[in-house]
Structures are given as structure tokens and as C-alpha cells.
Amino acid sequence: MASSTDAAERHGAAATASGGGGASPLARVARAFATFWTGLEVWVTGTMVGGALALVLYTVVLRWLAPAYAPHVTEEVTVYIVMWAVLLAVGRVTRERRHIRADLVVGLMPTTVQRGLDVLANLVGAAFAVFLFRYGYAVAYEAWDFGDLSATTLRFPLWIYYASLPVSAALIAIGHVTAAIAILAGWDAPDDTLEDPA
Amino acid sequence: QETMRISLDTNPSHVRNHAIELFVEKLEEKAGDKLKVEVYPSAQLYRDRDVARALRQGAVEMAVPGTWVLDGAVPSFGLTSLPMFYGLPAEVTLELMDGEIGQKINERAEDRLRVHVLGPWLNLGFSNYYATGAPIKTHADMKNLKIRISGGTANAARVEGFGGVANMIAWPDVPMALSSHVVDAVSSTHESIASAKLWDSGLKHAFEDRQWFGQYVPMVSSAFWDKLDPELQDAITEAWAETVPEERRMAAEAQDAAREKLMSEGMDMTTPTEEQLAEGRRMLMPRQEGLVEEMQIDDELVSLAIEELRERGLLD
Amino acid sequence: MTGALVAGGGGLLVLGLPIYLVLGVTAALLLASTGAPMISVTQKIVDELNSQTLIAVPFFVVAATFMERGGVAKALIDAALTWVGRVRGGLGIVCVIACTIFAAMCGSSVATALAMGTILVPAMLREGYARPFAAGIVGSSGTLGILIPPSLAMVVYGVLSDESVPRLFLAGVIPGLIQAALISGWIVFYARRKGYRRSETPMARGDFLATNLRALPALSIPIIVLGGIYGGVATVTEAAALSAVAAILVSLVFYRSITIKGVIPLIALATRNAATIMIIIVTALIFGHWVTESGATAAIVDFARQQQLSPAAFLAFVTVLFFVLGMFLEVFSVLLIALPVLLPLLPEFGIDPIQFGVIVTINMELALLTPPVGLNLFVLSSITKAPMAEVIRGIVPFVVLIALLLLAVMVVPQLSLWLPTLVLG
Ligand code: NA
Numbered sequence A: 001m002a003s004s005t006d007a008a009e010r011h012g013a014a015a016t017a018s019g020g021g022g023a024s025p026l027a028r029v030a031r032a033f034a035t036f037w038t039g040l041e042v043w044v045t046g047t048m049v050g051g052a053l054a055l056v057l058y059t060v061v062l063r064w065l066a067p068a069y070a071p072h073v074t075e076e077v078t079v080y081i082v083m084w085a086v087l088l089a090v091g092r093v094t095r096e097r098r099h100i101r102a103d104l105v106v107g108l109m110p111t112t113v114q115r116g117l118d119v120l121a122n123l124v125g126a127a128f129a130v131f132l133f134r135y136g137y138a139v140a141y142e143a144w145d146f147g148d149l150s151a152t153t154l155r156f157p158l159w160i161y162y163a164s165l166p167v168s169a170a171l172i173a174i175g176h177v178t179a180a181i182a183i184l185a186g187w188d189a190p191d192d193t194l195e196d197p198a
Numbered sequence B: 001q002e003t004m005r006i007s008l009d010t011n012p013s014h015v016r017n018h019a020i021e022l023f024v025e026k027l028e029e030k031a032g033d034k035l036k037v038e039v040y041p042s043a044q045l046y047r048d049r050d051v052a053r054a055l056r057q058g059a060v061e062m063a064v065p066g067t068w069v070l071d072g073a074v075p076s077f078g079l080t081s082l083p084m085f086y087g088l089p090a091e092v093t094l095e096l097m098d099g100e101i102g103q104k105i106n107e108r109a110e111d112r113l114r115v116h117v118l119g120p121w122l123n124l125g126f127s128n129y130y131a132t133g134a135p136i137k138t139h140a141d142m143k144n145l146k147i148r149i150s151g152g153t154a155n156a157a158r159v160e161g162f163g164g165v166a167n168m169i170a171w172p173d174v175p176m177a178l179s180s181h182v183v184d185a186v187s188s189t190h191e192s193i194a195s196a197k198l199w200d201s202g203l204k205h206a207f208e209d210r211q212w213f214g215q216y217v218p219m220v221s222s223a224f225w226d227k228l229d230p231e232l233q234d235a236i237t238e239a240w241a242e243t244v245p246e247e248r249r250m251a252a253e254a255q256d257a258a259r260e261k262l263m264s265e266g267m268d269m270t271t272p273t274e275e276q277l278a279e280g281r282r283m284l285m286p287r288q289e290g291l292v293e294e295m296q297i298d299d300e301l302v303s304l305a306i307e308e309l310r311e312r313g314l315l316d
Numbered sequence C: 001m002t003g004a005l006v007a008g009g010g011g012l013l014v015l016g017l018p019i020y021l022v023l024g025v026t027a028a029l030l031l032a033s034t035g036a037p038m039i040s041v042t043q044k045i046v047d048e049l050n051s052q053t054l055i056a057v058p059f060f061v062v063a064a065t066f067m068e069r070g071g072v073a074k075a076l077i078d079a080a081l082t083w084v085g086r087v088r089g090g091l092g093i094v095c096v097i098a099c100t101i102f103a104a105m106c107g108s109s110v111a112t113a114l115a116m117g118t119i120l121v122p123a124m125l126r127e128g129y130a131r132p133f134a135a136g137i138v139g140s141s142g143t144l145g146i147l148i149p150p151s152l153a154m155v156v157y158g159v160l161s162d163e164s165v166p167r168l169f170l171a172g173v174i175p176g177l178i179q180a181a182l183i184s185g186w187i188v189f190y191a192r193r194k195g196y197r198r199s200e201t202p203m204a205r206g207d208f209l210a211t212n213l214r215a216l217p218a219l220s221i222p223i224i225v226l227g228g229i230y231g232g233v234a235t236v237t238e239a240a241a242l243s244a245v246a247a248i249l250v251s252l253v254f255y256r257s258i259t260i261k262g263v264i265p266l267i268a269l270a271t272r273n274a275a276t277i278m279i280i281i282v283t284a285l286i287f288g289h290w291v292t293e294s295g296a297t298a299a300i301v302d303f304a305r306q307q308q309l310s311p312a313a314f315l316a317f318v319t320v321l322f323f324v325l326g327m328f329l330e331v332f333s334v335l336l337i338a339l340p341v342l343l344p345l346l347p348e349f350g351i352d353p354i355q356f357g358v359i360v361t362i363n364m365e366l367a368l369l370t371p372p373v374g375l376n377l378f379v380l381s382s383i384t385k386a387p388m389a390e391v392i393r394g395i396v397p398f399v400v401l402i403a404l405l406l407l408a409v410m411v412v413p414q415l416s417l418w419l420p421t422l423v424l425g
């Protein structure tokens, strides 16, 4: 059984290696980029959530031992950090075709129809992501333009938190397009067996 | 026929909701069929924290959020939470906010939030401290107490000014946090404590120090207001003006009733003397300048308020 | 127009579109048809995510992922099996007990199912449990997250109804234990009927001791978290983060199937798994926002009110209403939509608001398990990688059990009222 470290590191490779035979230089570059990108995402989201955990631990310990020194912005900051990371991760969920669906009816249809519907779903998803990007950008821009702050001790510039949505939407759009292409090309969804020892 | 949706984040039993019912009644008399009003209580549509942006975007027509959720978008709403207002009688806050200063704050709000402010603000009541363990009898008893605040730069400064430790804890976590003693006390109003029945979570002592006087600001989205015909605008403005005095009576009664309720549940009330409160104000005043800067409250308004308070002999 | 859009949404669902897309696209179109500015839809998404209560989901998933990967879970399960391994379906009962204990740390059913499922579903599959059965056990025991205190659903109920949260929490304890017992009973019955295996010979004393000793460090995780909450060190939300930190440390220090280098990628993996569910939760909340604005619920309740119902008939009506809303909406949406119109009617029917809180909570447990929008179904489908149909099939008997519990709580007020009255007077 692969250790989780290996699994996570090999994940990027797994994501694209399943793309099969194509050894053209372009495909290789694309694959290398995908590996790099997933790796980057893993480190960014992992560090953000890990950092938030460390911050909560630090706060709880200080409040217990030396209350006067415990930061009182933790509660707010952790939400911004973790939700940023969660929204970023939706891009990966999309690319890896892990969105949950109700397959009650679809499961009964012929494979070709299923594939067609799958492509369609990803195109609808791409369109929705463009919508999210367009108006998510508007939300962040408005908060920046008006200089909205949180009404808390931290007085946090809200556009920084809101910017998570357009960034995530862009990644989701790319994810859906990638997935549509992969389905048309007949590539399997990134294999997860390396990660789930079950 | 226009539809005006009003977003509130308090429950139907809350004084603000009662006031809005009253307002709607009066408005329906005046506007007749021209306007359909729908009230959405309990944050069904928006939490107050988020409602200012909904107004600005024209996603909802009217809301009556508290000044404390607005100071992030319009810093001057934080004015009455500053140390100089600590322990003052309600009348002072009302005189200033119904007057020139309040007018200027409204103008800033109209500009920053793209809203129309309907008129005078509604009253909620004073924030006080409520403790679980030992009673707070004087300001000295607050030393090292862990006190829950809902956020708010001035709220934290006030707790720290008396040597307490401010903890920002979300409301849903408060009952458990109190009964397990993660915090020792909360800053809130009689009515909020009573309606959440927080004596069940161990609150036993109140320290009625009148930290600051909470008010609600009536706002209509400009996107909606600007397209109404003037007659309808007048009807709304008049209905509001008639609602305010009645609401202020109701709010005072509600706080009194809540106070009675708290005492009947065994909570003891410590009411500091005016001298003690003035002394408390003096303790907090050194923090005011920093707060004004940090919160970016308009210096002009701060100076105006200081002047008014000095005239009344309430500030050194 | 509205009807066509809702039907269209149903069509998207049938066509197998991701749930988040079905809800998001339908809600956006419905809101657009009412003239709502589109910027408010995206604003709502970030505002809903800006929530202290939702943050517990990724934290608990991180904890569970480390427990599963780091050998913590295995140590715990092995130890539990030394006690109940000779009972058929013993591992299923371990799962129920684990969910019950986890529910005492976590106020969310989705987080409970996600965390416990991550740990226990692989173990049950290894033991030869049928996939639908395993999914049913975790899905239904996971709903205890909102019935056993602390409970986010009860906090929301308390805030909306001005009721005391500690009283509501205490009211959920006995019904929660009954639910755990009902599920365990069914597991034993089912496992016997299906001839699930059990260890035939009693374990050697040495093995028994060794296995239990090995589980001791793992046991420190729930102890740290429960001690943190009830000992006044941490809030319920902070406890979620503490559980993750504890799981990381215990896996690194004691079980060592994870290296320092593996920590960050594994946190990222957990975040991704949480994101899969959370994107559905927010789009479901947007959809709920439209349902609120439509005013349909208020109209239905108003109609019912004019029918001069008896208290029993009123409760039946409420259950049907919650069931239907719960089929399509997320728990918080249902509570926000229904409670403000229902709560004022309680005195009229002489129903105790605390008992009603428990009734509502059990209804919400059902909502988590009913298609088409049932978050625990999604969680289990995601963990087991089983088709939704299989998960639903597995969950049906458990839905019947919870419905029985609901009936009992309606008929016998003491089930919910005895404990809070005893403790708080
Ligand atoms: Na719970």
C-alpha cells in the first residue's frame, strides 16, 4: 500500500497519466503543467487550512494559559482562510470529475448517451462558472470600490475574502472544460485508488 | 402596484418587528393599494450583517439594521459606541442622533450604501454586562474576566479598558460557551438575554453600566426609492415619522419587561451610580483617539459630538 | 414561468447533472425571473460561506482523514472489535456508538456522516458488509449529529423560537440514545438474517490487552475534544479544529503511518472532500432563498390554519410539510422558511416548544436522508462511490426507524421533556 505521502505526490501524475497513450510534445507539456498545477493547489489549500488549524490551537492554548494575550480575531480570520481554500478546492473537484450527481435515471441509459449527457453537464457547468465569475468579480469589485470592511475588531477588507469566488469560478470553468475534453477523448477520470486505500 | 420587502433579522416577538408591523399598518392606511408590503423576519432573507450590501445592490427594498453592523461600510455609525458615550443617559444619544450629527451620518450612509434613510432611528436599548460566576459590582471586578463580545472594535476596547479579556464568539456558540465557562460574561441587552433565556446557561448577575445605546437605522434601497412617485414617498416618510415615537416607548417598555423577567429568574442587578459611570468613562477616554483613527470615523463628527457633550457637562 | 423553471430543474437532476449545478442554475434562473439583480446571487454565496458554523465541516473532515489514513481509526476499530467482535454485525454497532460519541462533539450531521463514514465505511467493506447496508448505517447514525447535543439545528431552532438552547440540547439526549438503540437493534437483526461473519473463538488474553493498549493514544482524541468542550477550554467550533490537530499529532507521533511531508497534501485532500459537499450546501441555501421569497410556505401554513385542525392533525400536517420541504431543501433553509410561520401557532395547539424543537430536529434528520436533495445521501455516495440508487436503497429501513422515533416523540412528550425538566427545573 502506498503511503499517503507518496499518494498525494503522485496524485498530479495520476490525474493526467490516465490520459493514455498520447506522447506528442504538446500532450506531454499539458500533462506536466497539470501535474504542476495540481501540486500547487494541494500546497496552497493544504497550507491555508493547516495554518487556520494552527491559529485556532494557538488561540485556545493562549486563552487557557494567558488569556490577555489570546488574539481575538481568530474566529473571523479562520473563516476567511478556510472558505478561500474550500472554494479553491472546488476547482480540483471539478477537474477530477468528483461532483456528486443523482444518477438514478442516467445509470439506466446506454453508455453513449451517458457520455453525451456527461459532456453536456460539463458545458452547462462551464457556462454557470462563467456566470459565477462575472458576478463574483462584481461582488469583489464593489466591496473594493466602496471600501467595505467587516464590522469587527479586525476591520477586514471584505474584497479580499470575496475575491475567492471569481478565482474559484475561473478554476471551476477550466475544470469543466478540461473534463468535457477528457470525456470526449475517452480518458478516464483521475484515478483515486492511490489515495483511498479502501 | 409596487412591492416593498422588508428584511429583519430578529424574531416576530422582538420590539423592532412590532414596530415594523405598526409602520406597515400606518403605511397601508396611507398608501392603499399602491404599495404591497411584505415583512420577512428572523433573517429569512438576509442577516443584518449582510443586508446593507443587499440594499446597495437593490436585492431587497427595505431593512432596519443596527448601527453596530453598519460601521464597516459607514464608519461613522460607530460614533455612539465610542468611550465618550459610555454610561450616558439615553436622552443624550437620542438628542445627538436626532439632530445635526445624526443627519450627517445619514448623508454619509446614503452616499456609501445607495440608500434613502427614512428618518429618525429606532431604539433597541443599552448594552450591559452579564456574568456567570462572581457578580460584577464595580469596574474593578471586570479585571481578567473573559467577556464575550459580538465583534466591534469599540466593544473590544471597552472590555480591555476595564482590564477584561474580549472574546469574539459567534452567537450560536454562546450558550455552550457560557455553561462550560469558556467565557465568564457577555455584553448584550436585557432583551436579548431574556429572549435567549440565557439564565439556563448560567448567567446570574447583571452590571447595568449602559455601555452604549443601540439603535436601528431605517433604510430604503435607492434603486427602489427613486422610482416611487412622490406621493408614495411622502406616505412612507410620514408613516415612519408616526411610528418612531411609539416605537421608542415600546422599546423602553420591552427593556423594562425583560429586566423584570431576568430578576424573576433570579438574576441580580447591579446599577452603578452616575459617579461610578463617569469614572468608568474617564478610564476609557484615553482609548478614544486610537479608536477613531482605527475605525476611520469622521473627525468632524467626533469633534461635534465632543462639543455637544462638553456643553452638557458630561465630558471633561 | 416559475413552474417551467422548477420542472426544468427537475429535468437537469434526472439528466444526471451535478447536484450543485442543478441547484445553482435553477436558483439563479428562478431569481432572475423575479427580477432579482444577479450580483445578489453571487453575493449570497460568499455571505453564506462566511459562517462560523460551516467551518466545522472541513475541520472535522481533516480530523477524520488523518484518523483513517494515520492508523488511528484502525486501532480504535480493532479495539472495539475485541469487545463486540463475537456479535454478528458487531462492527455496525461500533459504527453507531462511534457516531453517537462523535455527535457529542459535533453539531452537524453532515460532518458526522462525512467524518465517521470516511473512517468506518472502508472498515465495514473490508469486513464484508454490503455497500448499501454500510451506507445506511453511517447515513442514519450520522444524523445523530443534530439530535445529540451540541446541535446546530437546535441552535437555529432556539434562535428562531427564543427558546433556551441548553434545554433543547438536553431534550435531544434521550431520543438520540433511543435512535442509536433502534439502529443497533436493526443491525443485529439484519446481520443475523444475512449470516454476517463473527469471530468464532474468544480472543487470547494477550491479544486482547495488546489491541486495547494500542488504541489508547487514539482514544485521547475524543477525550481531548470532549474535555475541551465540556471543560470550558474551547467553543464547539474551536473543538472541531482541535480534533483535527489532535488527529494529526496522534497519527504522526503514535501510529506513524504518516510522515511530516504527508501532512499538507492530506489536509488538502480532506479540504477537497469537504468542498464537494460544501458547494452543494451553499447552492442549496440559494435555492432556499428563492423558496422563501416565493411565499409558498406561508400560504400553505395559512391555509392549514383555517382548517380548524386538532393538535394531532396539526403535528401530522407539520410532519408532511417538513418532509416535503426536506426532500428538496437543505436543513437550515427548511428551518428558516418554515419556523417563522409555524412557531406562532404552537400555543394555539398547546404544543410545548421544546418538544416541538425535538420533533423538528428529527424531521430534519429525515430531510438529510430523503432524495432528491439529501446531504447524507450525497456524503455516502461520495465516500462509498456507490450510485445514488444503491445508497437510497440501503437507507430506506433506517428512514423507517427514524420515522418510528419521530412518532414516539410526538406521542410521548416525556421522551423529550423529562431530562431538561429534571436538570434545569
Ligand atoms: Na451533536
Ligand code: NA
Pocket: C326, C327, C328, C329, C366, C367, C368, C369, C370, C371, C372, C373, C374, C375
Ligand atoms: Na432531503
